[in-house]
Amino acid sequence: MRTLTVVTGMLVAACAQAQDVSPGKGIYTCTTADGRRLTSDRPIPECTSREQRVLNPDGSQRATLPPFLSPEERTAKEAADRRAAAERIAQLDAIRRDRTLMQRYPNEAAHQRARNTALDDANKATRLSERRIQDLNHERKPLLDEAEFYKGKPLPGKLKQALDANDAGIEAQQVLIENQKAEIVRINTRFDAELARLRKLWAGATPGSMAPLNELPKSTPPATPKR
Template sequence: MRALLVVGLLLASSAWAAETTPGKGIYTCTTSDGRKLTSDRPIAECTSREQRVLNPDGSQRTTLPPYLSPEERAVKEAADRRAAAERVAAQDAIRRDRTLMQRYPTEAAHQRARNTALDDANKATRISERRIKDLGVERKPLLDEAEFYKGKPLPGKLKQALDANDAAVEAQEVLVENQKAEIVRINARFDAELARLKKLWAGAAPGSMPPLSELPKTTPPTTPKR
């Protein structure tokens, strides 16, 4: 009798362990016509509907999503990719705003950075403008010499020197125009940053604002006609 009791307890224990083994569960769903179905495996009648997976004690373990056709799966995967890209973009926006605030904790720090960027562009402009003046000085004796050949072809060496002077002046003029465009771009960038920083300093959450719009690219100036 005692042996039978031990065997019975062992059998009951084995049955309980089998029922609670990971992967086993009770599947339940409601069909489109309102019938509630239950099974120990996924229910074929509910492939297009959500199925609840229950533990043996009746608590919910997980949810089995509806079966998707290849077309539906492709749409869902595309939507999932878009959602993931949006999450990454949101995280990037937060990181950029935090980096911006760390770099420029005050308006004075931001203004110093603007002045430094503008100083480089202004220096390059002044160098080109000085070079244009020097080229003008170098051109004067060439023009004086050319006066002797009015109405006649210029000697090859003189013509070559005048053409080289013209090309050098035009190149410097293009550099000046490029630097002027760069100054406009620098100011536009710092203006946009400052507007954003003022909101962040006032308490706006990083990443809560639309991204800084892309600044239009400066169109390179054409070579000036002389």
Template sequence: MRLLLVTGLLLTATAWAQDGAPGKGIYTCTTADGRRLTSDRPIAECTAREQRVLNTDGSQRTTLPPFLSPEERAAKEAADRRAAAERIAQQDAVRRDRSLVQRYPTEAAHQRARNTALDDANKAMRISERRIKDLGAERKPLLDEAEFYRGRPLPAKLKQQLDANDASVEAQQVLIENQKAEIVRINTRYDAELARLKKLWAGAAPGSMPPLGELPKAAPTATASAPKR
């Protein structure tokens, strides 16, 4: 293992030397017990410590970092990956905040966007409410006809019409509940954005705040349909 460490250190030193001034380097380091060592080649006693590489005139050419074991190298690479991921996440957060401010320079602009997003959900809910009202009107003559069969089985056609009416009403009620959930989701999203925007408008640095987080998802769209008459 010691031979492998020294060999790796020599290879590393060669790479460093290629970037330095021509001529032989002077390696110097301080051991864990305080001894200062100097050599014309990488110092085996200092494989785990930083070594300064000097030119022949005593000026510093470069620094040779500690030679890491495979376990140490793996740990360092993992730490480097985490740091890189954090940098990318921070850059993304800055871009998102800047984009948010550009999209909504004022609270009025943000409110207009909220109203537009809510408009479709409100329209869909009103359509379903009107449809339920129409279905109620369609059901009245069916119920009047069913009075003639009180205490007796309904004709198959009449029963099918009543069942279809019930199914249509139920489907519209599901759609209304979905749109109510969508309105809650939209308002939750815009409330969170507005709170963040107020801080950004007040001078908070982009990317300096925690992320908005995952917002509630839209309710699934009902696909139920009434049976054919």
């Protein structure tokens, strides 16, 4: 009897908390594991592991009392609920991203224009570095000519410093060029992935129905000149 009272009390508490069903009101009904249909004016202890329907006096369903969960089962259910909620949020986010992508690029021409703009900045930076290397090579020639007078002898400090600075300048520009090449690869990879997805969306694929885009490569950390 004591066990029955405890179980009933736990059922009432769970019912009131989960379904806002006032204990002692309504008609509780369930079907046991062996097929018996039970009815009571309070939660049914024999159905602690099964769902119980709570009916109004006219027979209409007012609420549902879920199976009673042990602490371990409740913890597992809460974890499953959190995972399901996270999946729903991720799905809504995927739909939003796809719709935003389609609004930003209504057709392939618009996407290509955006690609060209992104690449233009990297190409401009590359050309600037190439011109700077040409200037440095031009500045280096008279320094090398002067160094010819000191073959087999230590270079004057000022001349050596000028040559070292010229070397460092050329190396720095070469590093910048390599960084821009890596950036161009990253830009094209991103736009290629977007275009493949957009073509499916333009063809009628439902936003959010496809696997998410792979993590796009981020800008390559700038290389530093060797010392």
